[in-house]
Amino acid sequence: LALARLNSVFREVKKLVVVHPEAKLVDFVKYLNTLEEHRVAVKEGNAGYIPNAVRLMTAHGAKGLEFDYVFLVNVYDGHWGNRRIPQLIKILAKTSAKLEDIPELKTDDERRLFYVAVTRARKLAFISYALQGSDGREQSPSQFILEIKPELKQVGPAEQFEKMFAGKREVLYQPRIIPGWSVFEKDFLRELFFKRGLSATGLNNWLSCPWKYFYLNLLRVPRVKNKYQIYGTAIHAALKEFFDASKNGPVEKGFLEEYFVAALEGEPLLPKDYAAVLAKGKFALSKYFANYEGSWRTNTQNEFRINSVYLPLRSQALDERPIKLTGVLDKIEYLDGGETVNVVDYKTGKAKTRNELEGKTKNATGDYPRQLAFYKLLLDNYPTFTAEMISGEIDFVEPDSNGKFQREKFIITATETTALQEQIFDLAEQVLEFKFWDKRCDDKDCEFCALRNKVG
Structure with missing residues (x-):
């Protein structure tokens, strides 16, 4: 319940910031006072699964639920x-x-x-x-x-x-009692796990720190997007619109920049941050267009969303329900004949070397190739998708210090997808059996482990 209310308050904050990007905490307090003065209720979000409780709702409100x-x-x-x-x-x-x-x-x-x-x-x-x-x-x-x-x-x-x-x-007829359950109860976590499903980002977060996955992907504790995340989201949106439009014929560079500007509209950025993000994005997309103009494939699907691919658990004794896998693929390129595809994942920020991507350097994690393997697992098990994914590509949208662009292509093998499934099974078993409670990651300054430590 507390998490649902926190999300509700966070939604109100976002509403205010969209209208007044420079709003401060004192402005939000005034906003809440105005709501209270005029008796305008803040709609409370859905608390989801609550152990040992019933839900009271109207017939209209029950639509889509079971x-x-x-x-x-x-x-x-x-x-x-x-x-x-x-x-x-x-x-x-x-x-x-x-x-x-x-x-x-x-x-x-x-x-x-x-x-x-x-x-x-x-x-x-x-x-x-x-x-x-x-x-x-x-x-x-x-x-x-x-x-x-x-x-x-x-x-x-x-x-x-x-x-x-x-x-x-x-x-x-006794007075209402607020249940004393917490988000750390096993029943709550089990239901939440099957409801949320698992994405490539969620798996990578888990391998980085179980508590990072717990707070960001399982509980989905609200967080403010920083200017770098806003920038990345706008770049992705612009490329999606651009390649969708390219299916009908050549599209000029100006349209790509216009899509980027449109994607930034309504984002909570301070004027100085907006100007910096806008200039950076226009520069990167202009150079990207000039570098690849005429070489890109137009037979594509962009932001291909997969909401549910199901993978049976390794042990049915743990639970009869399968694991739900989800993902959004930036771009699917249909190769000659349309029976095979290359999946492209855009990345903003500094380009990484091949060794860094493959996890062969000191601080490398191997997140990017694992993400591509996750996409292959999704497509291989997606019933209505008949083409075969034969490769995945990491496409760095920004030029390096020498003005060059970098793309790295990977061939995903059956051995890699099998190893990936084992990682997914391990995550599922630890979450469903609550085995990660006493685990911490290796980062002594990890904010998520610190948050877990406050629980006791």
Whole structure:
């Protein structure tokens, strides 16, 4: 709950900074005071899975969600179906319309909403109504209950449930108790792991520091984007738009720069930072265009998003659910014939040598080739993708100190993808069994290990 509220506050901060890039903490406090003065609530984000709890929500709010058991209450005639409403409603000055002519109020719409509510249940849906309302009037079941096929429902009196609850009134009517669970509970982490899935960035963060993965990829604690991250995101967006447009014919250099400028719009940058990022990006993209003009492939897919590829766990005894893998591939280049592809990943910042990329130097991590291997694993297991990824390429978008650009291509072997799967399995087992609790990385100044140490 605290994390959900933190995310909600963070969203409000971002809203303010987008409108007022130079806003400071005192401005945000004034903003909150204004909201409080006018009784404007800050919408709380979804807390996700909470152990030993139920979720109360409207039928509209339940769309897209699923639960083992669903309880629908107050399903009586007049509340669900046959809603008693005034015959007329004034619209503007002298115009009126019958409410039954408004599509949102038709019975068919309520029936569809009822269907949505009932089908949120994977196993059982419990539908109930009171025989008498709070005003003492008799109530009849909704027509939607009667419309359910007999073989799909079991009807019975509520006496058995009333007797069951009669001896538990002190529990039912006690004051609300805020549960004392924490984000470190195993059940919470297991559910979160299967919900979030795993990306190449998440795996690389895990190998760097388990607690970096925990806070950034599993919990997703909100963090402010710095100007370098904003710059990188805008470069990626510009290249995506440029190569999409290039499918229809040659595109001039000016368009690439325009896409970059458009991508920077609305980003929370101070004027001096905006000017520096803008100049840097225009320079890099201008040189990039001049260097590669006429040599790039136009049969591409850009920002190819894979939301779910499933990999069975090494041990089904650990959990029957598979690991969900996700990723966004910057560019897929279809090679001659279209049966094979090269996957390109853009990088901003200082170019690395081949040895650095392969992890053969002192402080190298091998993150980039591992990322390409992860993309091959995704594409090899993506049902609707029929082409074969035969290579991956790291494309440094900025020139080096000599004005030269660097690209490094890798052939990903079956041995590498097999080793990658073992790393994924190891991560999954340690997270699901909570084995990483006492682990720390080798960096003595690691902010994530320091944050973990504060927990005790």
